[in-house]
Amino acid sequence: AQSVTQLDSQVPVFEEAPVELRCNYSSSVSVYLFWYVQYPNQGLQLLLKYLSGSTLVKGINGFEAEFNKSQTSFHLRKPSVHISDTAEYFCAVHNQGGKLIFGQGTELSVKP
Amino acid sequence: GAGVSQTPSNKVTEKGKYVELRCDPISGHTALYWYRQSLGQGPEFLIYFQGTGAADDSGLPNDRFFAVRPEGSVSTLKIQRTERGDSAVYLCASSNRGANTGELFFGEGSRLTVL
Numbered sequence: 001a002q003s004v005t006q007l008d009s010q011v012p013v014f015e016e017a018p019v020e021l022r023c024n025y026s027s028s029v030s031v032y033l034f035w036y037v038q039y040p041n042q043g044l045q046l047l048l049k050y051l052s053g054s055t056l057v058k059g060i061n062g063f064e065a066e067f068n069k070s071q072t073s074f075h076l077r078k079p080s081v082h083i084s085d086t087a088e089y090f091c092a093v094h095n096q097g098g099k100l101i102f103g104q105g106t107e108l109s110v111k112p
Numbered sequence: 113g114a115g116v117s118q119t120p121s122n123k124v125t126e127k128g129k130y131v132e133l134r135c136d137p138i139s140g141h142t143a144l145y146w147y148r149q150s151l152g153q154g155p156e157f158l159i160y161f162q163g164t165g166a167a168d169d170s171g172l173p174n175d176r177f178f179a180v181r182p183e184g185s186v187s188t189l190k191i192q193r194t195e196r197g198d199s200a201v202y203l204c205a206s207s208n209r210g211a212n213t214g215e216l217f218f219g220e221g222s223r224l225t226v227l
Contacts, residue, residue: 004154034215043116043220044155044203090154099145099168100216102154 002027004093006103014111015083021076021106023091032094033074035065036102039087047089050074061085086110114138116219118204124225125194133189133222137206143167144187145216146179147203155203161187194226 007022035047048059055067065076091103117136147155157171161181181187201223205216
């Protein structure tokens with residue numbers, strides 16, 4: 001069975017600092033990988049996705065993620081965060097079989 | 113609107129009551145998904161429809177939960193004999209399965225509170 005592990009439940013960081021949110025997945029087949037963001041009192045929004053091709057994927061709001069097949073990881077990064085990036089971030093895996101499996105989420109808290 | 117619409121946005125009910133949650137997907141999206149999100153957790157898969165049929169209902173926790181999509185568009189999630197442990201945000205999402213990218217478009221959820 002597939003699974004997703006987000007290694008940090010909470011990540012506090014100061015504004016303009018870099019951040020990395022870690023995600024590892026387990027799957028025996030090819031997968032598509034996603035990061036979704038959930039701002040307070042809002043629905044989930046797609047941040048970026050990896051389907052194939054270049055392992056470095058760029059998303060909205062300056063975020064990027066790197067697919068590493070050998071380490072089964074898909075870590076999310078941003079070189080300089082803003083207060084407005086404060087939100088819950090979810091990593092997810094899709095196995096082309098029909099459904100997304102989500103991780104437990106990482107709460108990013110950006111402080112001034 | 114152009115997005116996934118869920119009603120009601122909030123529902124408070126008493127233990128033992130019956131509840132229906134509605135989802136109106138993006139027009140033209142053939143796949144529809146239901147997830148449940150408890151406080152501090154990631155979304156947990158419940159069921160997904162391809163057209164009118166349930167393609168995968170392996171996430172439904174027990175037979176108190178049931179979902180329908182009779183005309184391949186709007187879906188209703190039905191919960192019988194609600195329990196306090198059913199309290200959560202129920203998320204609906206839709207996708208264009210023809211693209212097969214797995215990208216889901218989510219509604220804002222229906223928050224269910226069982227007293």
